[in-house]
Amino acid sequence: MPPHGTGSGQDETSVSRRRFVAGAGATGMAAGLAGCAGVLGGNSNPNGSNNSGSTTTVTWGFDATFANDHGEEFSDLLHNEGGLSDDIEIELEGGQEDTGGRRANYNRLLSAGEASPDMFMMDNGWVNIFIQRGQVANLSELLSDDALTTIDEEYFSGFTDTAIAPQSGDLYGVPLYPDYPVMLYRKDLIEEAGYDPEGENWATEPMTWQRWSNIAEEVTANSDVEYGFTTQWDIYAGTACCTFNEVLSSWGGAYFGGRDNLFGPVGERPVTVDSDPVINSLQMMRKFVHDEEYDHLSEYGGGFAPTEILGWIEDASLAPFTNGDSLFHRNWPYAIAQSANELGVENVGTMPIPYAVSESEAEFQGTGGSTSALGGWHVTANPNSEKLDAVRQVMEATMVPEVQLSLFEIEGWLPPRSELFNSDQAQNVDPTGQYLDTLRVAGENTMARPVTSVWSDQSSVIAEQANRVVAQNVSAAEGMTTLQSELEDIEG
Amino acid sequence: MSSGTATDRSRESKRSGPLVTLTRRVENLSDTQYAYLLLVPVFVILGAVAFYPLLRTFELSLYETTIDQASQTFVGFDNYIELFTGEKNRWLPGTTTFLPSEFSIPGMISSALVVTVLFAGVTVTFETVIGMGQALILDQDFFGRRWVRAAIIIPWAVPVVIQGIMFYLMFHPNVGFAVGPLADLGILSATNTLNDPQSALFIVIVADIWKTSAFMALLILAGLQSIDRSLYDVAKVAGASKWQQFRMITLPLILPTVGVAVLFRMVGALKVYGLIDSVAGCEVVPSLSCMVVSTFLTRQGTSATIAFVTAAIIGIAVTVIIYQQYKEGI
Numbered sequence: 001m002p003p004h005g006t007g008s009g010q011d012e013t014s015v016s017r018r019r020f021v022a023g024a025g026a027t028g029m030a031a032g033l034a035g036c037a038g039v040l041g042g043n044s045n046p047n048g049s050n051n052s053g054s055t056t057t058v059t060w061g062f063d064a065t066f067a068n069d070h071g072e073e074f075s076d077l078l079h080n081e082g083g084l085s086d087d088i089e090i091e092l093e094g095g096q097e098d099t100g101g102r103r104a105n106y107n108r109l110l111s112a113g114e115a116s117p118d119m120f121m122m123d124n125g126w127v128n129i130f131i132q133r134g135q136v137a138n139l140s141e142l143l144s145d146d147a148l149t150t151i152d153e154e155y156f157s158g159f160t161d162t163a164i165a166p167q168s169g170d171l172y173g174v175p176l177y178p179d180y181p182v183m184l185y186r187k188d189l190i191e192e193a194g195y196d197p198e199g200e201n202w203a204t205e206p207m208t209w210q211r212w213s214n215i216a217e218e219v220t221a222n223s224d225v226e227y228g229f230t231t232q233w234d235i236y237a238g239t240a241c242c243t244f245n246e247v248l249s250s251w252g253g254a255y256f257g258g259r260d261n262l263f264g265p266v267g268e269r270p271v272t273v274d275s276d277p278v279i280n281s282l283q284m285m286r287k288f289v290h291d292e293e294y295d296h297l298s299e300y301g302g303g304f305a306p307t308e309i310l311g312w313i314e315d316a317s318l319a320p321f322t323n324g325d326s327l328f329h330r331n332w333p334y335a336i337a338q339s340a341n342e343l344g345v346e347n348v349g350t351m352p353i354p355y356a357v358s359e360s361e362a363e364f365q366g367t368g369g370s371t372s373a374l375g376g377w378h379v380t381a382n383p384n385s386e387k388l389d390a391v392r393q394v395m396e397a398t399m400v401p402e403v404q405l406s407l408f409e410i411e412g413w414l415p416p417r418s419e420l421f422n423s424d425q426a427q428n429v430d431p432t433g434q435y436l437d438t439l440r441v442a443g444e445n446t447m448a449r450p451v452t453s454v455w456s457d458q459s460s461v462i463a464e465q466a467n468r469v470v471a472q473n474v475s476a477a478e479g480m481t482t483l484q485s486e487l488e489d490i491e492g
Numbered sequence: 493m494s495s496g497t498a499t500d501r502s503r504e505s506k507r508s509g510p511l512v513t514l515t516r517r518v519e520n521l522s523d524t525q526y527a528y529l530l531l532v533p534v535f536v537i538l539g540a541v542a543f544y545p546l547l548r549t550f551e552l553s554l555y556e557t558t559i560d561q562a563s564q565t566f567v568g569f570d571n572y573i574e575l576f577t578g579e580k581n582r583w584l585p586g587t588t589t590f591l592p593s594e595f596s597i598p599g600m601i602s603s604a605l606v607v608t609v610l611f612a613g614v615t616v617t618f619e620t621v622i623g624m625g626q627a628l629i630l631d632q633d634f635f636g637r638r639w640v641r642a643a644i645i646i647p648w649a650v651p652v653v654i655q656g657i658m659f660y661l662m663f664h665p666n667v668g669f670a671v672g673p674l675a676d677l678g679i680l681s682a683t684n685t686l687n688d689p690q691s692a693l694f695i696v697i698v699a700d701i702w703k704t705s706a707f708m709a710l711l712i713l714a715g716l717q718s719i720d721r722s723l724y725d726v727a728k729v730a731g732a733s734k735w736q737q738f739r740m741i742t743l744p745l746i747l748p749t750v751g752v753a754v755l756f757r758m759v760g761a762l763k764v765y766g767l768i769d770s771v772a773g774c775e776v777v778p779s780l781s782c783m784v785v786s787t788f789l790t791r792q793g794t795s796a797t798i799a800f801v802t803a804a805i806i807g808i809a810v811t812v813i814i815y816q817q818y819k820e821g822i
Binding site: 234235236307308310311312316319453454456457460461463464467468471473 | 664665666683684685686687688773775776786787789790
């Protein structure tokens with residue numbers, strides 16, 4: 001920025017106060033303005049799409065690793081198997097590996113009204129927040145009736161529900177792949193102990209926690225495994241969304257009065273963590289870890305889970321199982337492949353998560369029975385995109401069964417509809433294909449995390465109190481009373 | 493001054509313009525006033541980069557954002573009232589776990605302030621004492637001094653997150669080796685160590701002392717090496733013992749340096765976040781900065797309030813330390 005006015009015409013070799021003041025002032029001003037320019041410049045996010053001729057390029061915010069490893073293969077798949085028009089090109093934009101980071105990035109893009117990427121791959125754990133803010137396109141108005149009917153009738157409803165606006169019932173995301181945990185076990189040890197998992201259909205018929213705990217206690221005592229049961233119970237999001245959610249749901253309990261209230265409305269739904277089913281479920285966990293005595297759990301086995309679960313997340317808890325030190329292990333599908341590869345397919349069995357009360361006996365609506373937590377990703381559309389018709393075609397191409405089966409083969413992404421679990425192509429995927437019966441049952445019995453705009457606060461206090469209770473820092477009733485009041489405060 | 497031609501008149505009118513007047517005023521300033529004038533750009537830049545964010549934070553603290561962050565409502569000092577009294581009975585992270593319930597006070601006072609002040613007080617005290625010991629050792633001339641100096645400085649060079657992960661692994665139930673002995677001594681909880689608030693705070697304090705004592709040592713060593721060695725020669729001639737030399741010469745002369753080091757560390761300790769988050773998590777050891785981060789996504793007004801209060805606490809602490817040092821002539 002030039003200084004105001006002109007030079008005085010005085011001697012240029014000496015620096016008078018006057019000239020120094022002018023210079024310093026100008027320098028200060030320039031520095032100030034330079035700083036401002038940096039701020040005002042902002043960040044421009046160039047539109048990644050480029051239309052050349054009659055080809056439309058659809059940009060898709062996607063999983064970075066997948067985009068790197070299989071991007072071209074995926075594009076070919078959508079064109080060849082999915083029937084996507086050759087006039088539509090797909091450009092995968094790898095997002096951050098960390099789901100939270102990716103969410104923050106998409107939030108910035110959509111809040112700024114950016115038109116690119118045209119579509120996103122969104123975690124079912126936070127897609128509802130974008131739906132509530134009106135930041136993703138309404139697919140009930142975009143997709144064809146056939147596609148909507150297929151999703152409604154053939155897809156896992158529990159998973160699809162996480163992409164539906166609770167108020168209107170409209171669909172905002174096409175399920176790409178679900179993720180849900182199962183109970184893994186050492187089949188060889190179980191059979192050595194005289195049980196017949198195959199004859200009793202352990203893979204598809206959930207058993208009660210009572211029977212399961214007695215088996216765990218007995219087999220652990222009579223074999224050389226160190227632990228009877230390994231799971232995740234650290235103070236982290238996974239306890240709130242998943243392990244605790246599964247256990248309390250399997251007792252007929254609920255965070256917010258039942259399945260219908262999972263996604264709100266915040267502040268208008270009951271908080272029900274101080275109810276008996278939830279307290280009972282925590283007492284059961286304490287029994288498993290510390291072998292505490294409770295009247296209603298007198299028929300249960302106990303003392304077979306280590307206190308280490310209180311500090312374990314997924315990978316840390318998996319290690320003892322793959323090392324052959326644990327009898328039962330609760331984890332996501334990725335653990336099946338790892339365990340089968342380490343221990344041998346013949347030594348690893350899977351079963352749905354056990355339950356305490358049946359659905360008909362459950363106190364809260366939509367709970368009870370075997371319950372698996374729900375992870376996975378959806379495909380959503382950017383409402384600011386100028387290529388929504390092409391986006392629709394890409395979305396519908398992802399729904400073609402052959403595409404979904406190929407994704408299971410390529411990356412282990414489970415198909416979002418149960419009928420595909422019976423196909424030969426799926427069954428032949430090694431080694432996970434051999435466990436699809438259990439995964440299908442688990443997929444039909446999922447419980448989504450109650451994602452709303454306040455869930456991040458809530459999940460943190462839920463995990464904190466669930467951990468404290470099982471650590472014996474407080475009683476189950478006391479911990480849940482505290483949690484009840486904290487959740488009510490957060491609900492507002 | 494006569495005015496002859498039109499050109500002269502025009503030149504004269506320019507000379508008596510506002511710029512000329514201003515220049516003359518500047519020329520007539522005293523040296524002190526002129527020095528302050530030269531500092532104006534610096535003050536402007538400082539104001540822009542330091543005080544504007546603080547004022548903006550204060551402004552944000554007077555509002556409450558809606559859950560979807562779509563709108564803001566002016567609530568005055570409600571966020572502050574809530575923070576110190578718990579009047580609105582709204583949840584704040586870490587308020588129910590750290591202190592026993594009989595000591596629990598509503599609002600942020602109950603945990604975050606206690607954790608932060610305890611952390612800062614204990615770490616700065618130990619770091620000063622250990623750092624001074626290390627500096628005194630490094631100030632001696634002995635074989636292998638360079639290696640010892642490197643060994644002392646290495647912890648300070650380790651990035652905070654890596655340091656946090658190191659201590660996390662040391663106390664992790666799967667791979668940790670440090671829990672057993674300390675649990676036997678009754679210092680740590682034997683199970684669920686990293687999720688036990690008192691145990692986790694102890695670990696975080698030890699981790700910070702391990703890392704930052706070296707920083708104190710370096711600053712104090714700089715002070716030590718600026719001491720005129722002839723003073724010690726005189727003291728020896730006068731028959732002063734080592735302890736007397738330390739008490740009468742070393743300590744008084746390094747006190748200004750120690751004062752600056754304590755000031756720096758106190759500011760750093762009151763802002764602690766990264767170490768806590770990587771070792772134990774903010775839910776377990778809730779510091780003030782932790783609470784700012786925990787509430788930022790969903791309650792920006794509360795987050796800004798905690799941030800402003802934290803800044804005020806740090807400002808007060810710094811002022812008190814500087815005043816003490818000024819009073820004692822350090």
